[in-house]
Amino acid sequence: MQFARPAALFLVCAVLLTGCAGSGDDAKSAATAVTLTNCGHEVTVDAPPKRAVSLNQGTTEIMLSLGLADRMAGTATWTDPVEGPLKEENAKVRRLADNAPSLETVLDAEPDFVAASFASTLGKGGVAPREQFEKLGVPTYLSPSDCVGKDNDGDGDGARTQPLKLDAVYGEVLDLARLFGVEERGEKLVADLKKRVAKATSGLKAGDVEVMYWFANSQSPYLAGCCGAPGAITRALGAKNVFDDTKDEWPQVGWETVADRDPDVLVIGDLTRRQQTAETAAKKIEFLESNPVTRNMTAVKRKRYVLLSGQAMNPTIRTVEGIEKVAAALRAYGLAG
Known part of the structure; x- marks a missing residue:
């Protein structure tokens, strides 16, 4: 969601950060211009970027996972901490702002490449439209998961005309790896992510389980519609999202409607930012268990909660973390084989 620790991923990232430099493919592509089509824009880099700026945490974590901290001039717009081996790498990169930075702040970093996870960040009403950067000679990249389908x-966070597929996230990894001339690292990261999904969902039977995803805001909650990252998680598990009848990315739904749908499990965002009410999981649970409309819901009475980072509920490499954690919780609660 554009308001804005999986151990296995960070372990893989540590390997990538220490074991990929100087590979044959990396060296071969280092001096080669690359052009690709991205969200209706032609993106060309004459050489691998050396001063990249990432405007969202999702693109930042991909770059860090590809071992590119030394080629980043800044990051911005955060919902969650970075932990594990990536924490040290992230500390090397200047944080331009916790939320969306100004265009002037980004330009002061002298970027030679700008990437973002959301059109609301890299577009009109955000930091700046892509065209504005491109007129300045700065190539840009937008996550395909926020434009394809x-x-x-x-208004709001947009609507899906097609369900999000993890292939969009994998494609983003491969695109960025290609633009930075580190194709082998991208292929290794994607292969690992796919293995983790296969392991988490192997033998899982959750066809009768109904799940609800709550990102933020206790007064008018943002809940996941059918087809974004939570939808990808739900489909991977074979479960059902109780709000799969709306294609809005994060519709705001009244609590009476939530209580009426009465999900078996509540997946709730555990955020560290301070933009909405009830950002942390602790605040969300406190609200659910004290509010007269929600405290008698099945999931609340049985305390069937799954805590996810904001990035796991967005279309990012951490969506795989979401699949792993929700799968593990369904098994722990005895709701799935």
Whole structure:
């Protein structure tokens, strides 16, 4: 969600950060210009970027996972901490802002490449439209997960015209690896992510389980519609999202409607930012267990909660973390084989 620790991922990232430098493919592509089509824009880098700026945590974590901290001039817009081996790498990169930075702040970093996870960040009303950077000679990249099969023209967080597939996230990893001339690292990271999904879902039977995803805000909660990252998690598990009848990315739904749908499990965002009410999981649970409308829900009475980072509920490499954690919780609660 654009408001804005999986151990296995960070372990893999540590290997990538220490074991990939100087590989044949990396050296071969280092001096080669690359052009690709991204969200309707042609992106060309004459050489691998050396001063990249990432405007969202999702693109930042991909770059860090590819071992590119030394080629980053800044990051921005955060919902969660970075832990494990990536924490040290992230500390090397200047944080331009906790939320969306100004265009002037980004330009002061002298970027030669700008990437973002959301059109709301890299677009009108955000830091700046892509065209503005491109006129300045700075190539840009937008996560395909926020443009392929998605309409961002309306209010809120947009709506999906097609369900998000993890292939969009994998494609983003491979695109960025290609633009930075580290194709082998991208291929290794994608292969690991796919293995983790296969392991988490192997033998899982959750067809009768109904799940609800709550990102933020206790007054008018943002809950996951059918087809974004939570939808990808739910489909991977073979479960059902109780709000799969709306294609809005994060519709705001009244608590009476939530209570009426009465999900078996509540997946709740555990955020460290301070933009909405009830950002942390502790605040969300406190609200659920004290509010007269929600405290008698099945999931609340039985304390069937799954805590996820904000990035795991967004279309990012941490969506795989979401699949792993929700799968593990369904098994622990005895709801799935």
